[in-house]
Amino acid sequence: MAARLETLANRRAIIDRRALSDALAALDGDGPALRAQMVALLKQALEAGRAEIARRLEARPSQGLEAAAGQAFLIDQLLRLVFDLTTKRLYPVSNPTAGERLCLLAVGGYGRGEMAPYSDVDIAFLTPWKQTGWSEQVIESMLYTLWDLGLTVGHSSRSLDDMVRLARADLTIRTALLESRYVWGDQALADEAQARFRREVVAGTDRAFVAAKLAERDERHKRMGDSRYVVEPNIKEGKGGLRDLHTLFWIGKYVNRLDRVEGLVDAGLLTPTELRQFQRAENFLWAVRCHLHLAARRAEERLTFDLQREIAERMHYAQRPGRAPVERFMQHYFLQAKMVGDLTGVFLAHLDEQFARAGRRFTLAAIPRRPRKLNGFRLERGRLALPDDGFFAEDPVRLVELFALADRHGLEIHPQAMRAARRDARLIDARVRADARANALFLDVLTSPRDPETVLRWMNEAEVFGRFVPDFGRVVAQMQFDMYHHYTVDEHSIRAIGLLARIEAGQLRADHPIASQIIHQIVSRRVLYVAVLLHDIAKGRGGDHSVLGAEVAMRLCPRLGLSPAETEMVAWLVRHHLLMSATAFKRDLADFKTILDFAETVQSPERLRLLMLLTIVDIRAVGPGVWNGWKRQLLADLFEAAEEVLRLGHKQTGRRERIAAKQAELKERLGWSAAAFAAFADRLPEPYWIAEPADILERNARHVADAGDGTLSIAAQVYPERGATLVTVYAADHPGLFYRIAGAIHLAGATIIDARIHTTRDGMALDNFLVQDPFGRPFDEDDRLARLRAAIEDALANRNRLADRLAAKPLPRPRADAFRIEPVVLIDNKASNRFTVIEVNARDRPALLNALAYALFQSKVTIHSAHIATYGERAVDTFYLTDLIGDKISAPQRLKALERRLLEAAEGAPPDRAAA
Known part of the structure; x- marks a missing residue:
């Protein structure tokens, strides 16, 4: 690879060592003064060389190896100049001994002759034996010069014996020396080092080195996300x-x-x-x-x-x-x-x-069993192989059959067969795609009860997947430029299929108890697996990928052998695959109209079960850390509520009966006297009893009882069932309470994911917030909980200027700043019978919720609940509102003013906080 240095075009335009050498020879003085002059001259040459390499890269932006070689060449020439001036002018030796020999090697990537503009300069100084005083002085002076040039230097100085001993013991050193390259100094010493390295370090250690490097690679992959x-x-x-x-x-x-x-x-x-x-x-x-x-x-x-x-x-x-x-x-x-x-x-x-010798394999363990029905394929040391090189050309359907057999018999595919599949994938044409046998084989792999994820990934690597399903081929390696999705579209879809198979096998029962149960109740497994495959297949086409994907499903499913009813079901699932998550995460599930509207779209228990499973694997396959207990609980709540509607119809148990049942359960949990409980229950309005689940009702009741006649009481406790921390604020109600609490929670370092705001009949606010840390985990350490409570108390007592503290808190998000998201405010007066529902889409940023809440405070509206969802850099905050007398907001002029204020807050325009 270092040969590229010799073929660089017009190398003197990068650095002219001969001209620089003459300029250095003309310098006056000695010692530190001479070195200072040398550094100034070489720094100018370094900057000019880097500028020339950057200019060439700008002119030919795809020529990476040329730029990498140019950088290595530039460093080579600088090192030679520094070496010569140091040994001849700064520390000359007129009659060197045999021990006063020194050579300079480039090692690692630099040794390969490849460097990026700011790469470390990895070098090794070699001496024949123990270092002499002269060699120590030269090495130290050279390093100081290189550091003064602004280079980051990785260096070692060793004798030949040390080099051999350390290379034997340390894989990293051995790898660096494997690519060592002579730069300057004693050439014979460098040749001797090379010979000894091959003779005394490399010889006889091939197998151990390969095993160690592969293990090192696997560990590196795990560290980087695998x-x-x-x-x-x-x-x-x-x-x-x-x-x-x-x-x-x-x-x-x-x-x-x-x-x-x-x-x-x-x-x-x-x-x-x-x-x-x-x-x-x-x-x-x-x-x-x-x-x-x-x-x-x-x-x-x-x-x-x-x-x-x-x-x-x-x-x-x-x-x-x-x-x-x-x-x-x-x-x-x-x-x-x-x-x-x-x-x-x-x-x-x-x-x-x-x-491999005598049937042994180097990289993988042999597979003992030998399946009989391989349809002409053969086994080679336990792996599925081809009988001859033209096997696929004789019948291109075998390109799909290869993977079906690998799945059916639990076999690995021989890399030579993978190579042939990749080469012959172009043989898959319209005739093969229409072949009923090929489609049946593909469907067998997709719906396999074994390990469809692995085999589909092999099929994708061989390019057979994209050729057989061209719509899938369009999303291979396609990324979505946002901070929410961690993988490319094809990888996301394949991972989702793998998760579905693991749920069906009962491997994720603890994470997904409902899904692990209902997956065995669905009528058609293949509808579900095909829908998971196709749910994102139309991304990148410039329209609504759900609508376009449903069109793909209507066209593709009959080809795969699905019936008209199955095809219609797959298309419906693809069309509505975001419905359940949008409803669960952005709407108030305590508002019964939300459940009715959702159930009206879903229409059947079978669709509900399929949609629940598709939603779960879609979210989990987005990437690590996206799924959490809060999302699991919200989806479970929506599923159970919708299932009840679909099973019993819209004539639910009456609102009063539901409230009475909740109150009876709470009374039993609390163990209070009838009079004490009745006094508590009478203070709280009907919507409170509908909105809150039984466990929060109990926590709230005990909190209010402990507060007594106090005007402010704050509780913060981990809520493991939701993967969050429940913060309850019991305080005298007043306008602006919500935005002050939201700002205080942000100042304490927490993030609100859900909020329910209630007012008792005697004028007290009882507000419940679910909060997490910035990484989506419960806010759970004692000192952090104490800081959270103190921040809310300070904000409500107006002990400091909340707006100033929020403005002073530096929390830049440079990664999010890479995205331009135009804020959108959506106002819906039909989503709820009692509330105006407003959804704000904006780029997420610190204290966004506080800004939106303050805009609502300025608009003189009452917030009844808030639902906060974050998708990478995008925040979607939904508010259920009424005017101050409890009615929906319907006046067009007022809605327009409300929309304007929220847009300004979403864009980050500084509000007028005079009223605060």
């Missing part, structure tokens, strides 16, 4: 990133003594086509990495949202219908990461062949 489809990938260390390519080359170099990546073809580890794919992926990833460093102005390896848009612009990605440049760029990135994964599988298969 998927190449995370939407903020680490381009260096992540799965499918540069380090995976480096690992392949390290293994090939160690085992086959290669010096260049092209040698992987001669060693039989890659074909010429795969070598071109390797080089194309490497060039692209290096281009992205160099642009990333330049955009961040530091050694940044994570492709974060706030940098993705700029890099897409730097690399000249253009807008396409329904696709932003950043989404096209990231899809290209994920396709290259996928290519790296494909090459890794092929490479390891060849490595396996090299190491």
Whole structure:
């Protein structure tokens, strides 16, 4: 790889070492003064060289390897100049002894001849034996010079014996030295080091090195999220990133003594086509990495949202219908990461062949059983293989059958068969897609009771999935440019299918008790699995993906062999796959009209069960940390309420009867006297008894009783059933109470996820808030709970200026700032019989809820409940309101003024807090 340094075009435009050497030779003085002059001259050359490399990259933004080689060349020339001036002018030795020999090696990535603009300079100083006083002085002086140039230097200084001893003991050192490259100094010493490294460190340790590097790779993948489809990938260390390519080359170099990546073809580890794919992926990833460093102005390896848009612009990605440049760029990135994964599988298969002896396999344990019915496929050391290279061409349906057999018999697929499948996937045409046998095989894999996720992922890696279902092929490697979705669309869908299979197998019973029960009550399993596959299939088409996806379902399901009734059910599920989560998270489930409207759309218990299962796996497959106990409880509440309506019809138990039943249950829980309970119950209006569940009713009653005649009482306790903390405020009611509490909770470092506001008949507020920390966990430590209570008390007692403290709290969200979300205020007077429902969509930011609540306070309305949902950078806050006398807000002029205030608050316009 270092050979690229020799083929760089017009290298002197980057740095002219001969001219600089003459300029350094002309410098006067000695000691510190001479070194200061040298640093000034070299710093200017370094900056000019970096500017030239950046200019070339800007002109040819996809030439990553050229930029990486240019950076390494620049550092090479600077090191040689520093070495020469240090050894000849600062610390000259007229008659060196045999021990006063010194050579400078580049190691690691720099040794490979590849550097990003802000990469560390990894170097090794070598001496024949123990360091002399002269070599110590030279090394120390050189390091100070490099640091003064602003370089980040990773360095070691060792004798030859130390080098051998440490390389044997430490895998990291051994890997760094594997790619060592002579830079300057004693050439013979460098040659001796290379010979000893191969003879005394590498020889006889091939198998151990390969096993250690693969284990290291697996651990790195786990650390980075164990998927190449995370939407903020680490381009260096992540799965499918540069380090995976480096690992392949390290293994090939160690085992086959290669010096260049092209040698992987001669060693039989890659074909010429795969070598071109390797080089194309490497060039692209290096281009992205160099642009990333330049955009961040530091050694940044994570492709974060706030940098993705700029890099897409730097690399000249253009807008396409329904696709932003950043989404096209990231899809290209994920396709290259996928290519790296494909090459890794092929490479390891060849490595396996090299190491396998007498039936042993190097990388994977042999599978003992031998299934009989393989329809012409054969087993090779426990893996499903092809009898000959033209097997797929004879019958392209076998491309689908390969994966169906792997699933049916629990077999792994031989990488050579995967390579052939990837090569021959183009054979899947309209005739194959219409073949009833092929569709039946595909449906078998999709609805497998075993491990459909793994086999579908294999099918996707081989490009068979996207060829067989072209609509799915359109979303392969497609990202959604937001902070909510953690994976690409294809990876999200495949993960959702895997979660569904695990629920059906009873593996997630603790997390999903209702789902684990109802999945065995549904009439058609395949309707559910097909709906999960198709729910996001129309993303990126520029319209409502739910509507467009339903159209895809109507077209595709008959081809897969589904009946007209099943097809209609799948299309309905895809069309409404967001309905249940939107209702549960953004509407008041205590308002019975919410349940009636939802049930009217769903219409049948079977649809309800299917929709519940689809909703759960859709949310969980978004990414880690998205699912929590609060969402589980809300969905369960909606499911149970809707199921009752659908089972019994709309003639529910009357409102008064429901209140009486709740009060009777609460009286029994409390154990109070009839008179005491009656006095308490009479103070609270009917909506309170409808809105709150039994456990909160009990907590509230005990809280009010403990407060006695006090005018303010605040309770905060962990509410494990909801995965949150319940904060109850019992205080004298007054306008602005809600916005003050919301601001105080934010100042304490918590986030409100739900709020119910009640007023007793004698003028006391009884407000319940569910809060979490910024990571979606309960706010649960004693000191944090005490801080929360104190913050609310201070805000309500007006002990400090709440607005000033909120403005002074620095909580920037640079990642969220990468997204432009136009705020929208939706006003609905039909969603509830008693309330005006207002939904605000805006970019999430600290204290947003406080700002919206203050706007409502200014508008002189009463908030009865608030429901807060966050989808990455997008916040959706819903309020149930009345005017001050308890009626809906219907006057157009007043609604217009309300909308304007909320839009200003959502946009972050500073409110007039004079009234506060």
